[in-house]
Amino acid sequence: MANRTLPLTLPIALLCSGCTGWQSVLDPHAIQASRLEQLIWLFVAVCGVVWVTVTVVLVMALLRRKTPYSHTDTRMTRIVRAAVIATVVIITGLAIVSFYATRGLSSSDATALEIRVRGYQWWWEVTYLDARADQVFITANEIHVPVGRTVSLQLAAADVIHSFWVPNLTGKQDLIPGRDNTLSFTPREIGVYRGQCAEFCGLQHAHMALLVVVESAGAFEHWRQGQLAPAATPRGGEQETGKHLFESKACASCHNIQGGTASGTVGPDLTHVASRRYIASGLLETNRGSIAAWVADPQTLKPGNNMPRVALDASELNALSAYLAALQ
Amino acid sequence: MLLAPRLRIRRGVSPNLDQVKHVGTLAPAVLLGLCLQSSAVLATSAGPNADEPKSPAMSVDPATRSSSLAQIDRHNVNQLEPVFTFRTGRLGAQGSAPLIRGDKLLVLSAFPHTLFAIGLARSNGTLSWQFSPTANRVADGLHCCDRTHLGPVAVGDRIYFSTLDGHVVAVDAEHDTPVWDVAVADPGQGETLASAPTAAAAELIVGNAGDDYGARGWIAALDRATGRTLWKHYSTGPDQDVGISADFKPAGPRDQGSHSWPGTAWQHGGGSVSGWISYDPRLQLVFHDTGPPAPWNPDPRPGDNRWTSGVFARDARTGEARWFVGLHPHALFPWRNGSANLLLDHTWEGAPRALLVHPDADGRLYVIDRQTGKILAADSYISYPRVARRASAEQTPRTNVQVRDVCPAWPGALGGDAALDQTTGRLYLPVSRLCMDLEGRSANYLQGTAFIGANVRVTSSNESDGAVVAWDVISRRAVWSIRERFPVASDVLVTAGGLVFYGTLDGRLKAVDAQSGTPLWQFGTSAPITGQPTTFVGPDGRQYVAVVAGASGPYGLAQQAWIDRRDATAARGLARVIANVGRPRDPSGTLYVFGLP
Amino acid sequence: MMRGVGTLVLSLFLVEGCARESRNFRLDPPIAASLDAVAPMPNRIGGAAPETDTVLGQPYLTNAYNLNQGKQLYTWFNCQGCHADGGGATGPAFLSGWWRYGPQAVSVFISIRDGRPEGMPAFGNRLTTEQIWQLTGYVRTIGAYSAQTAAPSRNDAMQSRPSENRAPATVATPSDEWPTAPSR
């Protein structure tokens, strides 16, 4: 028996680490996620009790001294019947609780911030929609939202099925080609929350993360104005050659930088790439070094992704990474 | 090499003259002598601008495609027979009408262009001179989906024509020498020219084409003497680019041309000015269409996509916009909006009004007040087997969603430019009744490549895909219409002799009675007719009808030799519909001149 | 003995099979650079493929992953605008098996990289060499008369023609000339 208690205590210790994990379900920061967390704890409690009772009954059944074949079927029938009824009651209770939880989740709010998220193979295109066309802008892999305001995501898949999931905020919702799904949540606390694609979508399903940055209304408006502005003009010779390289080489065929001649829509929009905390959808933190490493050899860092290796020598790589790192 | 087939014409009053066994031979032209034996005073067909003294009985008014000549009329048209032909040797044609200038007939071939001048003085039409401007072959890849009417047009003592690779050329008619050759459009950006310049007071006004390549539409005025650009205004972008100033109606927020687009999408926003630019000397205004926005998929361009898919009125001297009618804000469907506007002064609901008749590609005929830009009437001139269910949500094309049976198809309901008989107020519309399945795709802008962002399949109703409709503008109803097996892709000519001429895709030039629409005469040429039939008075004082047969525009694209109809999306989806027409016997552009015996 | 030979033949067939299915995402830079060393004929039609291409076993003409990537690039970089799905528009058709500059892979590679006079833009500096080879391999499967086993299948988009792995079901029938005497 001894060797069984040690392994049991260790997992319980590790269990607690679940509460503070970066992408943990049990660390809610939005109305929807906190409701779900309460639901999870309720279910765990009920199921835990049921499991313990069954195990206790089992252990007692195994250890008790028994008279041979003591014809107590009638008494046992009553106990079994009671147990079944108890099961039915628990099941109906849990079903009703989860039904009300579902109703609580869906919130239709006219003043919600409309954002369209389109899943590509292995990155997220985020389009902030607005009635006024010139307020519409496109970014990638990072969603900024003002705290307290409901966000309504319109989910569309560009190629295969993906699944948008930020555990700290709300449950996941699939992006299905040929269907328009919606997902809404109301963030309560300011912070940076990480999410990840939860439906197997091919080679780099593991590196398809996204960030939801919840900030104050003022900070959000400042960020929004920044995103609407065209790309920062290159300062200094190195950034100038970087811009020229970007627009003359294969980069311009896939990426768009507002204000330059590069206007490809196959890859993520790089107008404000340096303003994003991560590049390559959550793979590397954004700085000049990581941009240079990513551009120099994308297939080693994220094998199988659709970014080709553009042949650049050292000075070209320096100039290009300088230019991109300056696109705040 | 001028060649004219020996023509054996069987007498017999059969209106259908194309039983004539058309033997195209390269033998030197042997002309039926009897047609041209008497010499006649050469009629100069007056240029479009009205301040030139317009000799009454001689010209075809290019603005309304109507002619005052009446020698050929309902009674004798069935005796019309080919007098001579001239083979340009270039694949296809470019849609403009041949131009009579003194005793010479001027024909511009397809790209790479050559201007041929055919002398009519002696018994047979002999080539007196030809001129070929240098051609930038990149434009070959851009010759796609706009109807081309590149000229020649005669203004004063000069001949002007535009070229597909973005040049405007001026030629001195007397000494047959080029005067100036100015590049106004850059094929590298996907820009081409689709229409001949229009002469305004002292300027030549020309607009670009190239929606399909993401080129931003513009209209410019050139100085007739030197070809210098006087002013240039765009169809999208801030007010200063578009030429919108204080007295622009309808007044609205500033810079709508860029605010109704996301980010800098307006820089590749389309709105090309590929159609005929009308000029009203009295009001000193120029009227032109703006094409559909780029790309075809509406998803990446939310907002009204201002100044595309509409009609502009601009001051001829400064190019300042006076008014704009937005027919399709945030155009959901890529209908080619390059059809000619027709000016008509007539009483409207009791009061005399200056009208602009705009047959739109969406199948409706808009009557607009030229001075204020107010839409007076908008009636549908076409009926479809399957009505386009445009408004409903599932009919809105979106990325990765296919919308079926949208009518009309992307070339639009109008196959060519309409003709307007100003006396009767009747409009004769060449109509195409095709529908399409459209699916939005993500559009990726690469300079110089096609910027479509859509898959399209054109579907035919396989009983009659085309028609010619006579429409009474004032009483706003169709007087008669003739069903055609194929879309009618040629322009229409109406003559004082009560005849309407048009050509079909299987190469027949037809004449019908303007009053009742009964077919009177037709002739089978060797290539589809997508150009403008015209009529003129030859040196011998007799009236002739001429047309250049050869494929051009969207339907011409589907006639190319290499198009493989096993791919339903080939030639922008038209391959399978046009394949029923069959291959033309001789795809090169050929001038046909007909006369009475 | 017979069983030995049998297993040998079977393994050869199988090994060839797996070459078709292998996924090689990253070419070493020198090899990728050498793939650009195409030796065209003076009139830029046909010529010698780079040695590394033949040494690698022509991966861009036979490997399923490369052909599929080629099909994706065909839709991404606007080839459909001028060539449709192989049926042609302003650009020539690939379905009809008529190649203006010859069917060799090298000719197609040169056409994509350097462009052609009658309006084919040059993609040399807009795509990497590998991408151009992937496009070359894919374009040659469109008009193939007998489909390769590695040929790609249809797109999840509008149906235009039988997919590359079905090969053209019907040989193009030339449209009939216009009847001189139109049937009423």
Add this chain to the structure above:
Amino acid sequence: MSDSRQPGVSDAQLERPELESHLAATWRTPGGLWGVLSTVDHKIIGRRYIVTAFVFLALGGVLALLMRLQLAGSERRVLSADWYNQVFTMHGANMMFLFAVPVMEAMAIYLVPLMVGTRNIAFPRLNAFSYWLYLAGGIMLWTAFALNMAPDVGWFAYVPLSGPQFGAGKRADIWAQMITFTEIAALAVAIEIVVTVLKQRAPGMTLQRIPLFVWSMLVTAFLVILAMPTIMIASTCLILDRLVGTHFFNPSEGGDVLLWQHLFWFFGHPEVYIIFLPAVGMVSSLVATFAGRPVFGYLAMVLALISTGVLAFGLWVHHMFVVGLPRVGESFFTISSMSIAIPAGVQIFCWLATLWDGRLRFRVPLLFVIAFIITFVMGGLTGVMVASVPLDTQVHDTYFVVAHFHYVLIGGAVFPLIGAIYYWFPKMSGRLMSERIGRWVVGLLFVGFNLTFFPMHVLGLLGMPRRIYTYSPEMHWDALNLFSSVSATILAAGFLLFFIDVIRSLRRGPQAPENPWGASTLEWATTSPPPGYNFPRVPVVGSAQPLWDEPESLAVACGLRVDRRELLITSVVSAQPQAREASPRNSIWPFFAALASTLMLIASIFTPWAMVWGSVPVLITLIGWFWPKGDPEDEG
């Protein structure tokens, strides 16, 4: 064939030793390759099935270890992304299609004829055909894996990733064709089980006297018959989309991506009950034997089995709670998914009641039952948790679900299966397995399993999605993953020890008497291992526990001929003898038919015309199979 003996001699006229020699000659399976290829003896084919399935279990286990090795730390490069996708798809497809379903059906092939008291399974040649097809499917899949052509789209192969545009090469076709192989094999066996149980029971074995294991196999067979066609339609539509260019799943031409998910999971969930119900039957047999008393509430148990089977078809949408279906519809499936826990609960309570009241003998099979109850109940409860729509939106496609289904599959099916192997090994091989090693196996498996998979609940709640080949260091998942990977070695050690015990016992295990455990069902009424004809004379059953109620004098029925393979057909409800049915002899044609259909199916991956030309050899072999062999018609 029956050369020396006079025709028409029945088993009543002969004494026992002479009878057994005659029957042995009639039911003999020739030795050598010919015998191997042409046998129709359900015991030989059953044993083959079980061994092959366990080989695939071992191979699948190795793949699992590879996955754990890759996931032991963040951004590891043990397996590349492409290889990891192939490995996890192979692990899933192999465990579900090549191990779990076939091994449960194999146990039925071996045991059901013995437990119902008949000489051979119904349609024995179909049984041979099903094994060869299953083997061919397994070999095809693993050869593809060896050739870097294994499917890499997940065992569920969601379209459009497995569809024509994104599934490059022939990988997804291999998956779809493997489905065709294994599902034909499963359907064939299901039909045999249904007919054997309903028509070939020993006289007197009325519906109330059928052993619970046979009941569970009957319900499983009906599940197979109703669920498998769905996946065959789905895989056929997929291969048509990929190879012929149809548009079943192309959203822009009117197809629907969710059609695939509905078709797949309508089969998918019954599939997991096809794996679970036989295990329930095994547990009932083990509990009855080692508690020394019949299982408490026989009727309740049978009704629970049947209701589980029926409900299994009503809850497949709980795999699709996050695809955006209307919320009210999903809530209906919450209720149906939760309500299936009720019959499972009934069974648990009945077993507990049996254990409560029985005289327990703590032999190895019972230890497995105990391990099963503890593990399965936890798995069932996490199942109730994921049945709730809102809760599922947080834990769907995370490692919480991985933990859940391993608890119900390993806990719920593999533990009872290994317990059943320990229990029926003596009957199958004539040798007892060692108790000492058995106890070590139970300990290692139970501890190893819980240490490996319990942390995965936590990983799921920490936000770790499924099917990722690696994860970033800042996710803080390294500790739990490393712990889980290390514990996986304990689990692997348990399985290894089990395999060693099996092989060792085959040679040096003590000889097993007819009924080593003192069990009550009919298979213990014949020798271990049973002869070719199973029973010298077909037994007659008087009660639900025949061997306990009449241990010595088991009544027998006579009248079956000796010179020809015959077995007794009885009525469905009251098992009254109706007819003497001729049981087919050994035949090579099922092997040839399987070979022909294998070639056709594999060739059809490369060209659709193979279905046309390939069907010719298949027809020839089927004609050969059904060509009348000149057996006289069966007398009434």
